[in-house]
Amino acid sequence: MAIDKSWETTSDAAVIEAAGLTDEQYQKKMQRRKEVQDKRISEAIPEKGLIIVNTGNGKGKTTAALGMVLRSLGHGYKVAIIQFIKGAWEPAEKKVFSMWEEQLEFYAMGEGFTWETQNRDRDIQIAQATWQKSLEYICNPDFQLVLLDEINIALKLGYLAVEDIIAGIAQKPVQSHVILTGRGAPKELIACADLVTEMTLIKHPFREQGVKAQAGIEF
Template identity: 70%
Template sequence: MLDQTAEALNNESTQSSLSAEQYKRKMQQRKTVQAKRLAERSQQKGLIIVHTGNGKGKTTAALGMVLRSLGHGFKVAIVQFIKGGWEPAEKAALNQWSDQLDFHAMGEGFTWETQDRDRDIQTAQLAWDQALAYIQNPAYKTVLLDEINIALKLGYLSVEQVLAGLDQKPADSHVILTGRGAPSPLIDRADLVTEMTLVKHPFKEQGIKAQAGIEY
């Protein structure tokens, strides 16, 4: 009921027609409802977070969470499953947190670059072994498994082994899994799922290639 009330109060389409006094009363009501919602939600737990969909920004959003964790002084691990055929710029940018962050770019690039399925499977399995060690380690508050959904989609990893690994994480640690095509069992298991929707992309619409600082 409180969620429905909050949603109604957040309807901005009617706010422009309110008088100053009406607007003030509405904001006071919103504050009261929000305080009650927060009071009801006092529980904390480690989350399984999935960023998927065809739109851009899945890794970028996950790195924002990584930065927040680092800012709080937490230990973080990043394992990149597909990227890795080049040195990712984000790794260089995060080097200043080398005492808190372990970063492994363990992929060998896009599948059309490697052209060797058996090798891709072996690489993905090695990356998963490394990721699982971090997932199980209570010293790490946040573990980012970048592009692991692609490895699952292509069959380099099984959904069953990944779900079994997630079951082994400490109760208060967070695991973020990115990449398009996240399988339904993973989405069902996750606590937070965001789907990035593609509306426009310069590569498709304008023939603009990937650019430093935007795509890599």
């Protein structure tokens, strides 16, 4: 599937082309650019509930999703966070988000990474139970945002069927958003999503230096 990235490169090309222009030429160019952008914005859809996928081998998938969670809470919306795979952890975010206990429901229902549990049947059972709980929030119009953290890992490991997930998120209310995080997002999920971001790993302190996960950085 070809992805149109023309919107992404326009600003870079404008910056390069603007180099060497006179002040008057630059001002005219930016004015034309503003007119184009204003027209695009005026024609844009005001609101739409989004399916959002954060994937890739780099760090920051859950962190980016939690930024959206924070924004939604700031607007007074109700949010649900459901953790797949990482449920054996007690992340610091959970403690911070407890400040919004009237708006936020947080469920960490996994039992840890598969190499910790070493019980595939149990992992599948827990993942499927977590998905059924997730559906309750996805279909509930009271929740503006539902975060399915690390669900892509459960899909990659075969604990869940991608067609079931796609069918499930299709039941969400029109204006609500669903975020799915984790590396290895299947192509079928990417195809149905509205916003997909791939985190690219360049360097990692554990891989290059053997530095363990640290409080405030990884958890």
